[in-house]
Amino acid sequence: MIPAAFDYVAPTTVDDAVRALSEAGEDAKVIAGGQSLLPVLRMRLAAPSKLIDLGRIPELRGVREDGDTLVIGAMTTHYEVQRDPLVREHALLLACATDTVADPQVRHRGTLGGSLAHADPAGDLLAPALALDAELVVSGMDGRRAVPATEFFTDFFETSLRPGEILCEIRLPKYTGWSAHYEKFNRVAQAWSIVAVAAAVRVENDTIAQARVGLTNMAATPVRATAVEQALIGQPATPEAITEAAQHAAEGTAPTTDGNADVEYRQHLARVLTSRAVTAALST
Amino acid sequence: MRITVTVDGTKYSDDVEPRQLLVHYLRERLGKVGTVVGCDTSNCGACTVHLDGHSVKSCSVLAVQADGSEVTTIEGLARDGQLHPVQQAFHDNHALQCGFCTPGMIMQSIDLLADDPDPDETAVREGLEGNLCRCTGYQNIVRAVRDAAAKMSGGAGPEAERVGESQQVAGGGN
Ligand SMILES: Cc1cc2nc3c(=O)[nH]c(=O)nc-3n(C[C@H](O)[C@H](O)[C@H](O)COP(=O)(O)OP(=O)(O)OC[C@H]3O[C@@H](n4cnc5c(N)ncnc54)[C@H](O)[C@@H]3O)c2cc1C
Numbered sequence: 001m002i003p004a005a006f007d008y009v010a011p012t013t014v015d016d017a018v019r020a021l022s023e024a025g026e027d028a029k030v031i032a033g034g035q036s037l038l039p040v041l042r043m044r045l046a047a048p049s050k051l052i053d054l055g056r057i058p059e060l061r062g063v064r065e066d067g068d069t070l071v072i073g074a075m076t077t078h079y080e081v082q083r084d085p086l087v088r089e090h091a092l093l094l095a096c097a098t099d100t101v102a103d104p105q106v107r108h109r110g111t112l113g114g115s116l117a118h119a120d121p122a123g124d125l126l127a128p129a130l131a132l133d134a135e136l137v138v139s140g141m142d143g144r145r146a147v148p149a150t151e152f153f154t155d156f157f158e159t160s161l162r163p164g165e166i167l168c169e170i171r172l173p174k175y176t177g178w179s180a181h182y183e184k185f186n187r188v189a190q191a192w193s194i195v196a197v198a199a200a201v202r203v204e205n206d207t208i209a210q211a212r213v214g215l216t217n218m219a220a221t222p223v224r225a226t227a228v229e230q231a232l233i234g235q236p237a238t239p240e241a242i243t244e245a246a247q248h249a250a251e252g253t254a255p256t257t258d259g260n261a262d263v264e265y266r267q268h269l270a271r272v273l274t275s276r277a278v279t280a281a282l283s284t
Numbered sequence: 285m286r287i288t289v290t291v292d293g294t295k296y297s298d299d300v301e302p303r304q305l306l307v308h309y310l311r312e313r314l315g316k317v318g319t320v321v322g323c324d325t326s327n328c329g330a331c332t333v334h335l336d337g338h339s340v341k342s343c344s345v346l347a348v349q350a351d352g353s354e355v356t357t358i359e360g361l362a363r364d365g366q367l368h369p370v371q372q373a374f375h376d377n378h379a380l381q382c383g384f385c386t387p388g389m390i391m392q393s394i395d396l397l398a399d400d401p402d403p404d405e406t407a408v409r410e411g412l413e414g415n416l417c418r419c420t421g422y423q424n425i426v427r428a429v430r431d432a433a434a435k436m437s438g439g440a441g442p443e444a445e446r447v448g449e450s451q452q453v454a455g456g457g458n
Contacts, residue, residue: 002303002304002308003305004303005301005302005303006302007302008348010348010351034346035326038305038343038344038346039325039326039344042305042343051302053348053349055349102414103413103414103415104392104396104411104413105329105339105340105341105395105414106326106344106414108335108338108340189413189414190327190414
């Protein structure tokens with residue numbers, strides 16, 4: 001299958017990319033790793049007039065520290081995120097979730113920024129971004145702005161990116177010394193999550209001092225399981241306490257029914273997987 | 285748009301349409317038909333090649349995105365009539381039935397061995413997660429990758445794509 005014809009530019013700076021995007025108008029699209037976009041173009045589910053390739057912009061790539069903040073360029077690939085020592089040290093949850101994305105070939109091309117901008121509710125990196133209080137820095141003709149993850153994901157495949165805006169970097173507070181686990185439930189190789197749970201915890205004197213839990217594919221957007229977090233904090237790190245807290249996992253969710261699972265089953269999965277995720281995190 | 289790409293050691297400059305997929309450029313422009321199109325949905329991995337030393341599904345990369353890069357296909361592995369150790373291991377272990385997935389399986393196996401020179405069975409299966417064999421010949425494929433790992437313990441990955449005469453590839457299978 002062959003995509004419909006389009007024009008193509010590969011700028012080397014964010015400023016040039018933003019200008020190219022705004023000049024090209026509404027029918028233009030940016031391409032990052034292309035791992036979600038090219039399949040769509042091949043099937044002709046979309047036919048943009050122009051692609052602006054972000055792949056040749058060095059400033060969008062790589063991981064760095066900025067004081068207490070970890071900064072990940074939008075074009076950093078899944079493969080790079082998986083192997084980055086700073087990510088492992090300060091945002092282990094993101095590394096764990098990235099390990100489960102797709103397959104090695106897709107992880108060589110696909111990017112963190114592309115996954116977040118694509119905003120597939122089954123995408124594995126949205127819930128960690130939300131749970132870790134990520135801030136998304138976007139750039140447009142009117143300059144830069146920072147959008148908290150809580151406001152970035154608005155609906156199925158919808159974000160608060162405005163026309164002409166490009167996601168440039170993902171900023172995370174450092175979670176140094178936290179344990180984490182991403183528990184993904186799917187049926188076959190390289191498949192998307194039916195439901196998945198992202199959990200990060202910090203233990204102090206055998207007691208859970210802080211907890212972050214995010215849910216994948218339990219609504220049109222990623223969901224923060226705040227009731228679970230509240231129930232965990234102050235508890236001893238025991239199986240009973242975890243199971244008890246995990247019972248709150250489906251609160252405030254709005255999952256859909258599809259060929260893989262219905263609403264009730266997804267809610268059941270959320271509870272079971274939350275328990276597994278927190279347990280696994282605590283044993284890391 | 286004009287692109288310059290080094291494929292299997294030869295430099296090519298060509299005008300391509302931006303929408304041309306890398307796999308179509310390789311097959312239709314360069315005649316590298318060893319790289320096949322399987323599913324056309326980014327799932328099967330049959331079209332796997334190496335782009336600047338890393339495996340990619342060439343149906344999911346535009347030729348223009350490869351401008352300035354180095355591509356290795358299944359056709360670029362053998363040296364002077366001598367198979368790459370991973371190719372040889374697939375042969376020795378009968379790691380193919382119909383053979384359609386084989387080019388992608390071999391390219392991904394080499395990538396896997398570059399990251400993990402001695403993968404256990406689980407690591408092989410996970411490393412080949414993006415490659416489907418519809419004959420379901422996975423047992424022998426896993427065996428072949430482990431066999432290749434043993435024979436290549438001297439070094440894998442991009443280095444192995446420059447196989448020297450000294451490489452030990454002989455062996456009578458399992
Ligand atoms: C076989 C297969 C299996 C997969 N399995 C999984 C999985 O299990 N879990 C998972 O999470 N993902 C999975 N993916 C998707 C993969 O993670 C993609 O890499 C990701 O969804 C998109 O990233 P990309 O860089 O390829 O973006 P692209 O495909 O290039 O872009 C996706 C969309 O985001 C927009 N966009 C990209 N970057 C920016 C930016 N910086 N600013 C503004 N807009 C932008 C594009 O315009 C486009 O609309 C799978 C993909 C494939 C092909």
